[in-house]
Structure formats: C-alpha cells, structure tokens
Amino acid sequence: MSLRKIIALLAAALTAAAGVAAYAGTASAARQGRGSVTMTLQSGTLDVLAAPCGSRPLVVDLANSDSKGAYVDVFITPERPLVTSHDVISTYVPPNDNVVLRAQVTAPHGSAGGTHGVSLRLGPRGPQQKAAVTVTPKPSGPGANLALGGPVSASSTHGNFNVCGGVDGNANSEDWSARTGWNDGTRAVFPDTYTVEFGGPQPIDRIVLYSLDSARYPAARNALRDFDVQVLGGDGEWTTVSNVRGNALGRLEFPLDPVVTAKSVRVVALASNSGDYSRIVELEVYQDS
Ligand SMILES: [Ca+2]
Numbered sequence: 001m002s003l004r005k006i007i008a009l010l011a012a013a014l015t016a017a018a019g020v021a022a023y024a025g026t027a028s029a030a031r032q033g034r035g036s037v038t039m040t041l042q043s044g045t046l047d048v049l050a051a052p053c054g055s056r057p058l059v060v061d062l063a064n065s066d067s068k069g070a071y072v073d074v075f076i077t078p079e080r081p082l083v084t085s086h087d088v089i090s091t092y093v094p095p096n097d098n099v100v101l102r103a104q105v106t107a108p109h110g111s112a113g114g115t116h117g118v119s120l121r122l123g124p125r126g127p128q129q130k131a132a133v134t135v136t137p138k139p140s141g142p143g144a145n146l147a148l149g150g151p152v153s154a155s156s157t158h159g160n161f162n163v164c165g166g167v168d169g170n171a172n173s174e175d176w177s178a179r180t181g182w183n184d185g186t187r188a189v190f191p192d193t194y195t196v197e198f199g200g201p202q203p204i205d206r207i208v209l210y211s212l213d214s215a216r217y218p219a220a221r222n223a224l225r226d227f228d229v230q231v232l233g234g235d236g237e238w239t240t241v242s243n244v245r246g247n248a249l250g251r252l253e254f255p256l257d258p259v260v261t262a263k264s265v266r267v268v269a270l271a272s273n274s275g276d277y278s279r280i281v282e283l284e285v286y287q288d289s
Contacts, residue, residue: 036064036065036066036070037062037063037064037065037066037070037072037093037122038062038063038065038122039060039061039062039074039120039122039126039127039129040060040061040062040063041058041059041060041061041120041129041131042059042060042061043058043059043131044129044130044131044132045131045132045133045134046058046105046118046131046132046133046134047133047134047136048082048105048106048107048133048134048135048136049107049135049136049138049148049149049169050107050108050109050110050111050112050113050135050136050137050138050149051109051138051148051149051150051151052109052149052150052151052152052164053149053150053151053152053163053164053167053168054106054107054136054138054149055104055105055106055107056104056105057102057103057104057105058076058084058102058103058104058105058118058120058131059100059101059102060074060100060101060102060103060120061098061099061100061101062074062091062093062098062099062100062101062122063093063097063098064093064094064095064096064097064098065096066095066096067095067096068095069092069093069094069095070092070093071090071091071092071093072090072091072092072093072122072123073088073089073090073122073123073124074088074089074090074091074101074120074121074122075087075088075120075121075123075124076088076089076103076118076119076120077118077119077120077121078105078116078117078118078133079116079117079118080116081107081108081111081112081116081135082105082106082107082116082118082133082135083105083106083107083108084103084104084105084106084118085103085104085105085106086103089101089103103118105118105131105133107133107135109138109151109199110138111135111137112135112137113134113135113136113137114134114135115132115133115134115135116132116133116135117130117131117132117133118130118131118133119131140287141287142287142288142289143286143287143288144286144287145169145284145285145286146196146198146202146204146285146286146287147167147196147265147283147284147285148167148169148284149167149168149169150164150167150196150197151196151197151199152164152166152167152194152195152196152197152283153194153195153197154182154184154192154193154194154195155184155186155191155192155193155194156184156185156186156192157182157183157184157185158183158184158185158277159185160179160183161179161181161182161183162179162182163182163194165179165180165181165182165183165281166181166182166194166280166281166282166283167196167282167283168180168282169282170281170282171210171251171281171282171284172281173210173212173213173214173217173250173281174214174215176212176214176216176217176279176281180281180282181212181279181280181281181282182194182278182279182280183277183278183279184269184277184278184279187276187277188275188276190269190270190271190272190278191268191269191270192268192269192278193266193267193268193269194266194267194269194278194280194283195264195265195266195267196264196265196266196283196285197263197264198262198263198264198285200263201233201234201261201262201263202261202262202263202287203259203260203261203287203289204231204256204259204260204261204262204265204285204286204287205255205256205257205259205260205286205287205288205289206253206254206255206256206285206286206288207229207241207253207254207256207265207283207284207285207286208251208252208253208254208282208283208284208285208286209224209229209251209252209253209254209267209280209282209283209284210250210251210280210281210282210283210284211223211224211247211249211250211251211252211279211280211281212250212279212280212281213249213250213251213281219247219248219249219250219273220248220273221273221274222272222273222274222279223247223248223249223250223272223273223279224244224247224267224269224271224272224273224278224279224280225245225246225247225248225270225271225272225273226244226245226246226247226269226270226271227244227247227267227268227269227270227271227278228240228242228243228244228267228268228270229241229242229244229254229265229266229267229268230265230266230267230268231256231260231262231264231265232262232263232264232265232266233260233261233262233263234261234263238266239260241254241256241260242254247273248273250281259289265283265285267280267283
C-alpha cells in the first residue's frame with residue numbers, strides 16, 4: 001500500500017470518527033466553483049458473460065482540480081439482473097490529483113442476454129453517469145466452449161493471478177502479464193489441479209489446453225510437462241482420458257471418441273518445464289456435435 005493510500009485511509013477514518021459527511025467537501029467545492037472532483041467513466045459500455053468468471057470492471061476516474069483534498073462517495077446502482085461488487089465506494093482524492101476506482105459488474109449464471117444500465121453518482125445528489133452493460137448468455141449446444149466463464153476451481157492459485165484466467169476466453173500467451181492465465185500457488189510442489197464444471201452432465205467431444213508459450217516464455221521452458229486430463233462422469237467417478245508426459249508444446253488438443261458425458265473436466269499437473277509452477281493460459285471444452 002502506498003504512503004498516499006495509507007494517509008488517505010487514516011484521514012477517512014478520522015473524518016468518519018468526527019461525524020463529518022464524507023461528500024460535503026466535494027459538493028460544497030463544486031457549488032462554490034473553486035475547483036472540485038469530477039467523475040469520468042473510462043468506458044461507457046461493457047460486455048459481461050453470464051457466468052461466474054464473466055464479470056468485468058467498470059473503471060471510474062476521479063480528478064480533483066482543487067488545492068484541497070476531498071472525500072467523495074460514488075454510489076453505484078445496477079439494473080437487474082446485474083450485480084456490482086460495491087453499492088458505494090468512498091475515497092479520498094488528494095489535491096490536484098486523481099484516483100481510479102474499479103467496481104466489478106457481474107451477470108448471474110443463467111441470466112438472459114440483453115443490455116442493462118449501471119448508474120454512477122458522485123455524492124448523493126451529484127452528477128450521474130450511466131454505463132451500458134451488455135450481457136451475453138453462457139454458450140451451450142453444438143460448437144460451444146462449455147468451459148468459458150467457469151465455474152472453475154484450482155488446488156491453489158498464486159496471489160498475482162486469478163483462477164478465472166484459464167477460462168476467460170483469451171488463449172493468447174502473449175497476454176500472460178495481463179493475467180489471462182492461471183498460475184498455481186504452491187511453488188515446486190505437485191500435483192496441482194485445475195477443474196471446470198458444467199453444472200450437470202454434458203456430452204463433450206474435444207478438450208483443448210493452452211499452456212504457457214510466448215516469445216518471452218516459450219513452452220519448452222514454461223508449459224506443463226507431465227499431466228493427466230480427466231473427466232468426471234455422471235457416476236461421480238473421475239476417468240483419465242489422456243496421460244501427457246514430456247510435453248514441450250503450448251497447445252494440445254484431446255479429441256474424445258466416442259463422445260463422453262461429463263459433469264466436469266480437470267487437468268492434474270504433475271510437473272512443469274520450469275519446475276516451479278503449473279501454468280494454464282486457457283482450458284476449452286467443446287461440444288462439437
Ligand atoms: Ca485465458
């Protein structure tokens with residue numbers, strides 16, 4: 001945490017203790033025209049997938065043009081079925097500086113497609129902005145990637161990564177630094193598992209695994225080396241559909257013939273080429289027919 005943030009939190013705590021309305025400074029500054037905090041939505045549109053890993057952040061920039069710091073509240077009101085990570089975000093904006101806020105927008109699994117608004121208001125009576133959020137239902141049926149958006153779980157996840165990274169629809173290893181992958185959290189300890197569920201038995205006929213393979217992090221030194229691909233059948237038993245040993249490729253495809261009915265697919269990582277972590281850029285499970 002930066003010194004500025006620590007000071008801001010301490011100041012916010014003191015203000016709260018003194019019973020001072022957190023937004024008073026801003027509203028009054030705006031009225032008096034001596035500089036104030038302005039709110040800018042970084043993008044007025046957002047696409048979310050109606051799945052556990054399908055949420056996306058609304059990014060709000062608060063800029064203070066005054067020579068005095070200000071405490072502000074941003075009130076966030078989503079239209080149904082949208083859910084936001086916060087109803088209100090309170091923050092200190094230092095003088096002549098800006099603060100970036102993020103509120104995660106989620107459409108619950110099973111939501112219908114459509115466009116819905118999220119309104120953001122600076123202070124209880126301040127200026128309002130609206131973001132348009134387009135909800136896409138989770139794909140199903142022939143040709144669908146059933147893994148997209150999860151739900152997904154892992155034996156562990158490194159603190160710099162998100163378990164959703166392996167089912168976020170981005171299979172490009174060049175985006176690894178943007179956290180589009182899963183990295184386990186137990187260094188040099190194996191096995192590690194990464195599991196995606198389908199919410200019920202589904203016929204599946206192809207699994208595609210993207211392990212880390214970029215110009216900077218080539219597969220021969222970073223991809224999963226030894227791993228098993230397993231499916232969970234309707235009987236609750238895990239079955240291994242492929243044993244991979246000595247892999248040095250970034251992308252591997254596992255056709256299932258005949259078609260398998262599975263509730264879940266998991267990768268059990270036994271060793272990686274780097275020797276430290278298991279890394280999956282994307283796991284895809286297809287229902288082709
Ligand atoms: Ca990904």
